[in-house]
Amino acid sequence: MLGQMQSHPLLISTLLVHAERHHGEQQIVSRRVEGDIHRYTYKDLAVRSRKVAKAVAALGVKAGQTVGTLAWNGYRHLELYYGVSGSGAVLHTLNPRLHPDQVVYIADHAEDQVLFFDMTFLPLVEAVAARLKTVKHFVAMTDRAHMPAQTKIPKLLCYEELVEAQDDKYAWPQFDENLASSLCYTSGTTGNPKGVLYSHRSTMLHTYAAALPDSLNASARDVILPVVPMFHVNAWGLPYVACMVGVKLVFPGPALDGKSLYELFENEGVTMSAGVPTVWQGLLAYTDANNLKFSTMNRTVIGGSACPPAMMEAFEQKYGVQVLHAWGMTEMSPLGTVCTLKPKHLKLSPAERMAVQSKQGRVVFGVDMKIIDGDGEELPRDGKASGELLVKGPWIVAKYFKGEGGDPLVKDEQGQGWFPTGDVSMIDTDGYMQITDRSKDVIKSGGEWIGSIDIENIAMAHPAVAMAACIAAFHPKWDERPLLVVVKKPGAEVTRDEMLKFFEGKIAKWWTPDDVVFIDAIPLGATGKMQKNKLREMFKDHKLPTA
């Protein structure tokens, strides 16, 4: 027997309709590429997004076709989020930090019809425009006054002119919630990047789950500044959560240095933020150096790579800012787990509590996870066994765009498909998941696995260390042994032997790195993560003293 309740498709446009009606006066503040601060309201966002939907259609984009963006976090990008997806077209957010060849590959693969870009990326677009096979229109996301006097891009269009040419009389179309809404490519550290095609339904379910108190805990009383880019897995869903609950949104635009972020945090009364660990390093270096405190920020989500406990402690103890450690991936929209406490943890000492909080956390309802051994057998959730992490749920990829890479799912006995994350982890009896490594980064020493994250976390707690990466180096007897690569803080000193001594008593002896090398900078990928494949390449001939 069927239930007898109304059935409405879960569509992204409904978020905007809700926000206009119920949070119409709430503010959206953006630092613009032009340099100034722009302010408007959700009402303005809704009006302009309707115009954007019409403008995109006027450019010939049909439902189901893709529209690319190369843009920072800002209100115009947000208008494209709603205007493009809401109209039934697919928003494809490209990562401008990728190599131009990869930008070309991705835009072609996605068959982008129009490319919207912030003026920062004019040189990039000029360099690739002639090579893009499917893009029919290029649109600079600025007003006439800021358009380039000369450009190599043929018939470059002006965003503000396109928007202003339309009125806002537009009814959001109703369609199947399973239709595609947006597209995001994985960063492709191995092989070509693969596209993950989100649907309206997956995005909406993810939004409900992301807003929950034990997820991102977003409310109408919050002022949220997403540092995580809108080109990196939809800024972890915050642009959608914002409309659902009516937060004041603050966008940093291109200015992601510590000083600019701090000023925006303070001037706009930001209560919550989100970003990868490397971004917070810059911010904390600035606040440390200038003896500054946060007057309104009370929590920040840190994910994308492991948050070193030393950073968590600094945020909490020095600044009174709670860190929510979160884990996810492009293939998961991205939220998988968030590390929020259970009542029993509240009684713990700060050190014991920190041990819990440095785990990647508990699943958000909707995501199911398990760990398996090399034979595919499920491992116990005892906090000791470690194996490959598999996930399933309604906002997790079933297959990559255009079927790239074949069928990625692993079937269980009931025939249900699980997505293999490529992460190696443990799950404890309370359900907290802890990543020990990515399977491709794990160090295989004499047949045993050494997790690099633990080693990095210890190194990061040394006062002279700005950044640390632990990679596998060749060893004639053990195959691989850990090599620690360290970037020192400016003006700080530490020797190789002091560094190695720092591990004593903190880790099993055989996990201690065999050697330490100091370099000026660790290569970071397009989403701000350490590129360990590059480091492995750099040190492939490194001779360990133990060899």
Ligand code: ADP
């Ligand atoms: P990529 O870097 O592959 O583009 P994602 O941003 O999708 O992509 O990254 C997903 C991966 O990032 C995860 O599989 C995991 O290895 C890593 N990751 C994400 N969050 C965390 C975290 N909190 N701790 C450790 N690793 C993380």
